[in-house]
Amino acid sequence: MKKKIVIVVCLLVLAIPLVIYGGWKVTEWRAMRALGGVSFEVEEYVKNITQQEYDVIVVGGDPEGVAAAVAAAREGAKTLLLEPRDGLGGLMTYGALNFIDYDFDMNDDIANEGVFKEWHELVGGQVVFDIETAKDAFLKLVQDEENIDLSLTTEVLEPIMSEDGTTILGVVAEDENGTHSYYGQRIIDATQHADLAAMANVPYFIGGADIGLENRKMAVTLMVHLDNVNWDGIAYTALTKKFGEAKFTQTAAWGFVDLHHAYTPVEEGTRLRGLNVARQSDNSIYINALHIFDVDGLDPASIEEGIERGKREIEGVVQFLREEFPGFKRAEVASYPTELYIRETRHIYAEYQLPIVDVWEQKDHWDSIGFGSYPVDIQATSVHDYGYVLTHPTQYAIPFRSLVPLEIDGLLVASKSSGYSSLAAGSARIIPTGMSTAQAAGVAAALSIREDISFRELAANRPLINELQELLKEQGALLYAYDLDFPYKGKWFYPAIKKLLTYGLVSGGHQNDLHVENTMSELEFVNLLTNGFQRISPQAYENHASGLSDIHLMAQKDKTPLSRNQASRFLLTVFGESREGDAWAKVVDQDLVDEEIVNRLVEEKNLLRSEGYVVVAHILQKIEQLYQ
Template sequence: MLKKWYIWLFGAVLLIPVILYGTWKTYEWILLERLRSIDIQVAPYSKEITSQNYDVIVVGGEPEGVAAAVSAARNGAKTLLVEHREGLGGLLTFGMLNFLDIDHEMRGEVANAGIFKEWHRMVGGRVTFDIETAKKAFLKLVQNEPNLSLLLGTELTKPILEGKRIIGVEVQGESGKQTYYANRFIDSTQNADLAALAGVPYFIGNQDIGVSQKMSTTLMIHLKGVDWDKVLATAYTHKFGPAKANVTAAWGFGGLLTAYKPSQPDVRLRGFNMVRSSDNMIYINALQIFGIDGLDSDSLEKAKEKGRKETEHIVQFLRKEFPGFENAQIASFPTELYVRETRHVLAEYQLPISDVWENRDHPDRIGFGSYPVDIQATSTQNTGYVLTDPIQYAIPFRSLVPLEIDQLLVASKAAGYSSLAAGSARVVPTGMTVAEAAGVAAVLSIRNNVDFREMTKSKEMISNLQEILTKQGALLYAYELEYPYQGEWFYPDIRELLTYGLISGGYKNEFPVDSPMKEMALVNLLMNGIERKNADLYVKLKERLTQVRYLVTEGQEIKRDQAARFIEYMVSGTKSKDPWAWVTKRNLVEPHLTSSLVENRVLTTAECYSLVAGIMQKLDVIEKMEGRSK
């Protein structure tokens, strides 16, 4: 009897994995069948445009442009959407970026509702989607609006200006050059093309923090013949580092960064963001290409050529090393690159990274962002970083209103964000939320005969804007949230260093404030801080700054007097007997540090942050001292 019990138990144990596998495969089949069965009926595209005059013209058929145009049309505006491609969706469809970066707000809900939520449901409601389904969903949203006309295959050539006001756009299509006029305009192009042509001031990449580099550009990888069951198994064995996977997505595999050896300079393979579509095609976001000018067509073509060549080499590597890819083949190449940043327009309010860190609300909020500030690598010499992971922050309407040019809003990743804040705000769901608000704002501006700049100053109109957005399903509410190191004596110093991207808190929003800092780390922080805040002064001091490195004892924790010596030599090229007295006499150290550092002891990281931030705030004084010394 006992033996039979053991036999039954043994049989049950053997059945457990069979049952689990069968359950998994059933779920997989049901989900993929549901995604395959999505049937979005769209009418054939018609190029007939019967009017030259509109209430609102939106330029750019990116997801943001669709949201802006649909929003304006639903609120009663006669609207025209102009797009240079032969379809809608831009980066998500022609760039094949079909893995969404989803924001969640403080209560755990998806932060981006409204038109984004409507589109997201149409494509299956997951973080991944099928590209052809997405194209149809964008077109369906447009075709559902009787007030909305669409021009595909039509290039913007120039804006028509009346003083500082945009009154029309000249475009080039199959029928030649045409001019269309409107009362208000929304620029939802990737690169703020309309705004730039109109004369809106802007900066490129991260020039606002004194750096000329740009984040990497990516060519998506599109494969067929991949065994997804093996990919799942590889994810859970951690062969290429920690990874996660489900029926339609896999991500992680950070070990690929070092395991894969590129065949060309200025390219690299990072960890995978991988999508499995309902027809078992695989799309991978991982190939980084550096040194690309996203505003130069020749540079972009060279990048695509380099990306296609590297993809062939990557596939050979995956066939040999990554289980599941033994029979992988290239299915196609995207027609466009994923260019993360080019222009950032200057706006009435330039959303700073400190707002993101502080989870800040704004009275003119039009939407929330919460995605981690993902600063991608800028060269093969660095790996990128997460600067902070906010709970949520509000995007103000003022950030959509560009300087100098009237009757125009910019609603895209090129809107009025600092380059670091854009590391979060640039994600598509946030962009569609912002663009939906732009569409409503354009209609309100026309109805009330108030331009956008005046509108930013009207509490009544902002309240009306928010009320309409809420009725359309947007998540908008006033809130208060705390943030890391709030109220600490050193927080103003953290804020200064964050503003220039000199420190990063990662996903935990933490700094080693109580730990000691090494001498070399302090010197590097000083040098980078000066270079980013005042490049001209950095050039003048560069020789001495370089020599300061020779005063460093490798691996040594920094003490008060040694920190003062670094500062003294950097500023004057001298080495006095009492460097602490030298810097304090010249007010180069904040009073709170002067009173707390009464002895020559090891400094905490917080105290080092305060020293460096204090120097950065006194660079004008140092520049005058430098001038007098000559």
């Protein structure tokens, strides 16, 4: 027994220089936390709002709101942060999303530094974090800034607008002491769903409406929180690949994708995917894996129904894991999060709507305020699909213009609802990216006040954008100019790929590979045409529905290669023309194929995907001209 005590003491003594040096890993930091050695202190929160007028008002205490408020305050702006919950961190803390999705830049460094990095180091600097520690860390960042007033449990009721309705001047908010009017020279909406922007009549679209998929509802997730789980059992399952490929550390495990099929859901409209498992310092775990479908993220009743459905499904998940997954034999539900992880709702229209092509092309921007690189992850929308990865960029820049909403002045939107196309948002929606853009919003707010210039004017002022970028660097943000190539750059067929990417009709996966040298099948060609018509214009689809239906009946289902003449017959059918005789000559005469393809397909042959993409893109260009 004495020997054990000596060993423990020696280990603690050896740990001291590691703590001073800052070289602790999560496991050691967690051990210190378990022993009471928390690495920072947070004061007890006391609401003390003594004024009604501020330089900057930030609405929303999610991670993005904290980043925006801290950044504005550090630039000397008197800042008010309003949050309806009783603490900070939003999705990360109340939604329990404690497994971080990272952006890595072209140098394989974490691309989001600045305020995100400060918070990340406070919670241990690893891919998972303790939720209560995260709450404290967000609060510490705010409390450390003398220029921030924080008002929790405060609901924003409506914006205060100028007489002509074009400029937001402040907000009306309600807390336990009543209703208050707060005025700010600049306002930042950092809510998950651009709630304030919507109230201020900023134009926006929902879901995938920009590509004809307004009713698209990506799966939402209720995090699973369990006690009495044996981590060695999880590690064993990963090593034996019982549920497919998986990896693990002392605090995280991910993979297990065969659970897609091994588990049969109890509730209709739910599904278990592969597990992302995060281990807490109390040895409880959180799992991000439960998909819940058909939830409207803007409807409180639908959200509540989704939560209750998720809770019932978790009972089935836990029972399955107890019986089939080593390490879960004694598992019990520890708690339920109070919020869902809602991936997509509003997208505001901005001065620059970041397109998916910019992500594919890994484009830099003159007004870059941060980098993204996360895969464009379009999550499943029903139990009948599994979603897809459209592309996995090395790095792309997010422009300041994407935070400046159309029509309404005095406001920036800094969250996953910023000015991104719905496809680009599949990458840009992750929290570290949001914290980088929100930090830029905070700095921009202070800068615009100092220069007495509107956000819209700032977005067009290159010298001041340069100053904004320098201020961000001084605050620790990672920013630099770069130039990267991208897949199929300069290829004769690349313009067609751009067209198809814009509507999400092709996907390159994690390897950015469209397999352009493979033969296109009849069914693939028909699906591209049909989906293209639907996404460009409902009217176009309706007008050609009969022909599109006919070509689906004509197409072979067994991956039959698409020949030049069969592609011609498909096109003639879609446009209501006779397909008898020389179909190729007819489509050439009617300009249903472009000149490049005419020159390349001089003889009957099977089409490569590159060639099929060009044929489809030419037709979609015509449909755009006719119906948009």
